[in-house]
Amino acid sequence: MNTLPTVFITGASSGIGATYAERFARRGHDLVLVARDKSRLDALAARLREESHVAVDVLQADLTSPTDLSALETRLRDDTRIGILINNAGMPQPKGFLEQTAEGIEALVALNSTAPTRLAAAIAPRLAQSGTGAIVNIGSVVGFAPEFGMSIYGASKAFVLFLSQGLSVELSPKGVYVQAVLPAATRTEIWARAGVDVNTLPEVMDVGELVDAALVGFDRRELVTIPPLHVAGRWDALDGARQGLMSDIRQAHAADRYRHPA
Numbered sequence: 224m225n226t227l228p229t230v231f232i233t234g235a236s237s238g239i240g241a242t243y244a245e246r247f248a249r250r251g252h253d254l255v256l257v258a259r260d261k262s263r264l265d266a267l268a269a270r271l272r273e274e275s276h277v278a279v280d281v282l283q284a285d286l287t288s289p290t291d292l293s294a295l296e297t298r299l300r301d302d303t304r305i306g307i308l309i310n311n312a313g314m315p316q317p318k319g320f321l322e323q324t325a326e327g328i329e330a331l332v333a334l335n336s337t338a339p340t341r342l343a344a345a346i347a348p349r350l351a352q353s354g355t356g357a358i359v360n361i362g363s364v365v366g367f368a369p370e371f372g373m374s375i376y377g378a379s380k381a382f383v384l385f386l387s388q389g390l391s392v393e394l395s396p397k398g399v400y401v402q403a404v405l406p407a408a409t410r411t412e413i414w415a416r417a418g419v420d421v422n423t424l425p426e427v428m429d430v431g432e433l434v435d436a437a438l439v440g441f442d443r444r445e446l447v448t449i450p451p452l453h454v455a456g457r458w459d460a461l462d463g464a465r466q467g468l469m470s471d472i473r474q475a476h477a478a479d480r481y482r483h484p485a
Contacts, residue, residue, distance in 0.1 A: 225251070225252070225278065225304075226251050227252045227253070228305065228307050228355075229255060229302070229304040229305045229306065229307070229416040230247045230253070230254050230306075230307040230308075230309060231254075231298075231307065231309065232247075232254065232255070232257065232309040232311060233286060233310055233338070234258055234311040234313065235254075235256035235257055235267070236256075236259070236260045236264050237263065238262075238412055239311050239406070239409065239434060240256075240258070240311040240431050242434040243309050243434055244256055244271060244279075246434055247307075248271040248275035248277050251275070251277065252277060252307070253278040253279065254271065254278070254280070254303065255293075255302075256268060256280070256369070257284050257286075257312070259314070260283075264283065264409060265281055266392030282294075282298070284296065286312050290302070292338060292342075293426070295342060295345070296342065296344075296477065299342060299345040300345050302348070306356040307356060307357045308343065308356075308359065309311050309356070310338075310339035310343065310376065311359075313334060314331055314335065315376060316331060316373045316374075316376035319374075320375065321392065328375060331376065331379060333360075333364050334454060335376070335379035335380065335382075336379045336382045339360055343358050344359070351397040351399055352395075354398035354399075354463070356399050356400070357399065357400040358390065358399065358400075358401045358402070358405060359441065360387045360404070362384045362387070362403050362404065362409045363376075363380040363383075363405055363406060364381030364405050364449065365377040365380055366378075366379075366382075366384050367381065367461075380405075383403065383457070384403050387401050387403035387446075387447070388403065388447070400444055401446070402437075402446065402448060402479055403447045403448070404450070405448070405449045405450075406433050406442070406450060406451065407450075408426065408430065409428050409429075409430055409433045410483075427449065432450070433450050436448070
């Protein structure tokens with residue numbers, strides 16, 4: 224019987240999710256792989272079973288479907304072998320805000336924000352009770368870059384970062400590690416789904432390099448891992464400025480600059 228925790232990965236049929244599956248399989252972890260494309264999941268699972276001799280379960284699911292999401296929550300609550308959740312599934316934002324439809328907005332928020340929150344909520348009580356385990360949420364540097372013009376996508380990824388930081392505050396004292404991973408442009412199929420030729424982008428990271436860097440952060444128990452950030456002090460300065468801002472908020476009275484002139 225495998226004593227390592229089973230890893231539950233969403234969006235596992237390709238790209239970042241499939242690469243996480245390969246890397247954790249090499250480490251000897253059994254896997255539960257989730258995606259909509261069952262044929263690709265089955266092919267990946269068969270290859271990983273043969274190469275790494277691990278057990279791989281395949282769950283076909285659409286995380287924007289309430290029924291499918293509920294079934295995944297049940298699996299995370301009940302399967303005590305699962306000790307690591309990789310919230311990777313996500314979708315891009317095609318075109319600008321003025322061209323979005325109600326249905327498109329609903330689907331993007333459901334997949335990028337609601338689903339990872341509910342899956343984390345499903346597994347967190349069990350991990351906290353056992354005093355171990357990890358939740359990894361894949362965000363994006365777009366989450367702090369409104370200038371990129373992907374307002375809904377960026378907002379959903381800002382949500383993922385905040386959620387990860389908040390969960391870390393709540394869960395780390397109980398022994399649960401929460402990591403936010405923030406990629407920049409990475410060579411995956413998400414670009415084609417957004418109607419963008421990835422080869423036209425000036426700098427794109429290969430997915431293997433991205434996941435390997437993220438796993439270095441994982442092994443170090445880093446709270447926020449930004450593989451494309453070459454000057455680590457930039458993040459420290461940003462977070463320090465945020466904490467300084469909070470220390471200067473005094474809510475009993477409005478700041479002088481907002482007072483009406485006498």
